[in-house]
Amino acid sequence: MxxxxxxxxxxxxxxxxxxxxxxxxxxxxxxxxxxxxxxxxxxxxxxxxxxxxxxxxxxxxxxxxxxxxxxxxxxxxxxxxxxxxxxxxxxxxxxxxxxxxxxxxxxxxxxxxxxxxxxxxxxxxxxxxxxxxxxxxxxxxxxxxxxxxxxxxxxxxxxxxxxxxxxxxxxxxxxxxxxxxxxxxxxxxxxxxxxxxxxxxxxxxxxxxxxxxxxxxxxxxxxxQAISWQKVTLHGRAAHAGTTPTELRVDAGLAAAQIIVHVRAMVNSGRYGQLRATVGHVRTSPGLPSVVPDLAEITVDLRNPDDALMAEAEADLELFLAELPQTQPGLRVETKRMAKTTxxxxxxxxxxxxxxxxxxxxxxxxxxxxxxxxxxxxxxxxxxxxxxxxxxxxxxxxxxxxxxxxxxxxxxxxxxxxxxxxxxxx
The missing domain is CATH 3.40.630.10 (Zn peptidases)
Structure with a gap:
């Protein structure tokens, strides 16, 4: 125009x-x-x-x-x-x-x-x-x-x-x-x-x-630049921090940490251009020092000036979330789109x-x-x-x-x- x-x-x-x-x-x-x-x-x-x-x-x-x-x-x-x-x-x-x-x-x-x-x-x-x-x-x-x-x-x-x-x-x-x-x-x-x-x-x-x-x-x-916001909810199983063996836990907090580390690794890899990734909200339940979290909620903010590279980054994250339950049998992952702009x-x-x-x-x-x-x-x-x-x-x-x-x-x-x-x- x-x-x-x-x-x-x-x-x-x-x-x-x-x-x-x-x-x-x-x-x-x-x-x-x-x-x-x-x-x-x-x-x-x-x-x-x-x-x-x-x-x-x-x-x-x-x-x-x-x-x-x-x-x-x-x-x-x-x-x-x-x-x-x-x-x-x-x-x-x-x-x-x-x-x-x-x-x-x-x-x-x-x-x-x-x-x-x-x-x-x-x-x-x-x-x-x-x-x-x-x-x-x-x-x-x-x-x-x-x-x-x-x-x-x-x-x-x-x-x-x-x-x-x-x-x-x-x-x-x-x-x-x-x-x-x-x-x-x-x-x-x-x-x-x-x-x-x-x-x-x-x-x-x-x-x-x-x-x-x-x-x-x-x-x-x-x-x-393109912006993608998602809320990721992780459903685990509450358990006593002292009496439950590690191999029997379904730790929602651990899963949240794995996502945080993964999105930073995506940025550091350089595969997705000028990608920026932020987990700005983290909440666990019941939030007690002696209880393995049965639920964790995080947000993932991805930004990229290149739409094609943004799509590749989102696909990477989607695959990681799909495979995450394999690390802890019984873990359930839910995602909700909060915002997405090109x-x-x-x-x-x-x-x-x-x-x-x-x-x-x-x-x-x-x-x-x-x-x-x-x-x-x-x-x-x-x-x-x-x-x-x-x-x-x-x-x-x-x-x-x-x-x-x-x-x-x-x-x-x-x-x-x-x-x-x-x-x-x-």
């Missing part, structure tokens, strides 16, 4: 970095907690919790103060629209999410939403108008930590997942997504299936160390627009593939899309209270976002 950017005089706008920072810090107060591990203040504002509802209401209030027309769809996705001089033209969209993991910082997702809002505020301050409307999106349940499917709101809006599928998802307490959405007051009336915008741009912290190691403030994101390349034209905006502002950039999933990958299915990465400190740590991007870097990234949106909406 070609992106038309007709010649137009678009005066440069100045992003109010102090106002942007104040918005980030004020939103960070909602869901704040004292993190004992780091000694810092973390944020726990998981999707469809009371804290998420409070954060949504704060952001909507800011949108309305900026003169935006706010609508909420059936998935709770929030849209703030600034009209253009040609209201019939398809809009340019920018955004991200404000839901967090349980141990979050202040920037993941929030910078994309509040940065887009700051672009609107700054356009208002300068008295500037665009030909195309600009829409800010705040997507529901991007993180996937509560209901088990990441990029959920944008995936339903873009048509990859159905509304019924989303509504029937449950959290660990058995609470249903659709019921929780209604409980916090964000089951909107707007149809969830999104009409394709003219383009979509998402600003986001990198969540990795590349930009900091290269001494660069900003990166242009070329795409998102590698998503972003629009060359949108990447070029971002790079040109950064260059005009004096920022050297590199192009890099995202290792994390983002709402932008869902939007790429229906419209030309790309992302701006903004440098994080402390090797880009994220999903952690130490997550941090400087006020100067945030301002630089959102200034590039502003210039890009001006060009696309001219």
């Amino acid at each position: 070609s992106i038309e950017t007709p010649a137009a005089t678009t005066a440069s706008i100045t992003i109010n970095g102090d106002r942007l920072w104040q918005s980030l810090m004020q939103l960070a107060e909602i869901g704040a907690y004292d993190d004992a591990a780091s000694g810092l203040t973390g944020i726990n504002r998981q999707s469809l919790t009371d804290e998420d509802g409070d954060g949504r209401r704060l952001v909507i209030g800011w949108m309305k103060e900026a003169g935006l027309e706010v609508t909420v769809d059936q998935m709770g996705n929030i849209f703030g629209r600034r009209e253009g001089t040609d209201p019939d033209a398809s809009p340019v969209m920018a955004g991200s999410h404000i839901d967090t993991v349980a141990t979050a910082g202040a920037f993941d997702g929030c910078l994309g939403v509040l940065g887009a809002l700051e672009v609107i505020r700054s356009l208002n301050d300068a008295g500037l108008q665009t030909r195309r409307p600009i829409v800010i999106a705040a997507w529901t349940e991007e993180e996937g930590v509560r209901f088990g499917t990441d990029m959920l709101g944008s995936a339903v809006a873009a048509g990859r997942l159905t509304l019924d599928y989303a509504y029937d998802l449950t959290d660990k307490a058995g609470l249903r997504f659709g019921d929780e959405l209604e409980r916090i007051g964000f089951k909107g009336e707007r149809s969830v299936r999104l009409e394709a915008p003219h383009a979509y741009v998402e600003a986001h912290i990198e969540q990795g160390p590349v930009l900091q190691q290269k001494g660069l403030t900003l990166g242009v994101v070329s795409g998102v 590698a998503v390349p972003f629009s060359d034209e949108i990447q070029d627009a971002i790079a040109a905006a950064a260059d005009d502002l004096g920022h050297e950039t590199i192009r890099l593939m995202s290792g994390a999933g983002h709402d932008a990958q869902e939007m790429a299915a229906i419209t030309p899309t790309a992302m701006i990465f903004i440098r994080g400190q402390y090797d880009g740590i994220s999903h952690n209270p130490r997550e941090y991007s400087t006020p100067e870097d945030c301002t630089a990234g959102i200034t590039v976002l502003a210039k890009t949106l001006q060009k696309l909406s001219a």
Whole structure:
């Protein structure tokens, strides 16, 4: 799809970095907690919790103060629209999410939403108008930590997942997504299936160390790698730790450990290219020091920028899981797919627009593939899309209270976002 950017005089706008920072810090107060591990203040504002509802209401209030027309769809996705001089033209969209993991910082997702809002505020301050409307999106349940499917709101809006599928998802307490959405007051009336915008741009912290190691403030994101999430449940047999001979045990905990070691060996083998594998959740039952576990539950996260090599890695893991009961007769293995996305390349034209905006502002950039999933990958299915990465400190740590991007870097990234949106909406 070609992106038309007709010649137009678009005066440069100045992003109010102090106002942007104040918005980030004020939103960070909602869901704040004292993190004992780091000694810092973390944020726990998981999707469809009371804290998420409070954060949504704060952001909507800011949108309305900026003169935006706010609508909420059936998935709770929030849209703030600034009209253009040609209201019939398809809009340019920018955004991200404000839901967090349980141990979050202040920037993941929030910078994309509040940065887009700051672009609107700054356009208002300068008295500037665009030909195309600009829409800010705040997507529901991007993180996937509560209901088990990441990029959920944008995936339903873009048509990859159905509304019924989303509504029937449950959290660990058995609470249903659709019921929780209604409980916090964000089951909107707007149809969830999104009409394709003219383009979509998402600003986001990198969540990795590349930009900091290269001494660069900003990166242009070329795409998102393939992601596979599975939950593996291992059924063994409980037994006394002291009286049961080793050869008579069916140890679910041992089986979990074997999987953890195997997926690391897959990575180390080099057979699957740039494969990354993580077991981020481990639970055993009954969880007692003197009892052989009768059950173990783990998650396996595989990521790869190459779809073919990802398929080979998944086949390797599937075969290993199928053969694992042979090591302990009586062991039973269950798997459940939590999420699966293919590698998503972003629009060359949108990447070029971002790079040109950064260059005009004096920022050297590199192009890099995202290792994390983002709402932008869902939007790429229906419209030309790309992302701006903004440098994080402390090797880009994220999903952690130490997550941090400087006020100067945030301002630089959102200034590039502003210039890009001006060009696309001219």
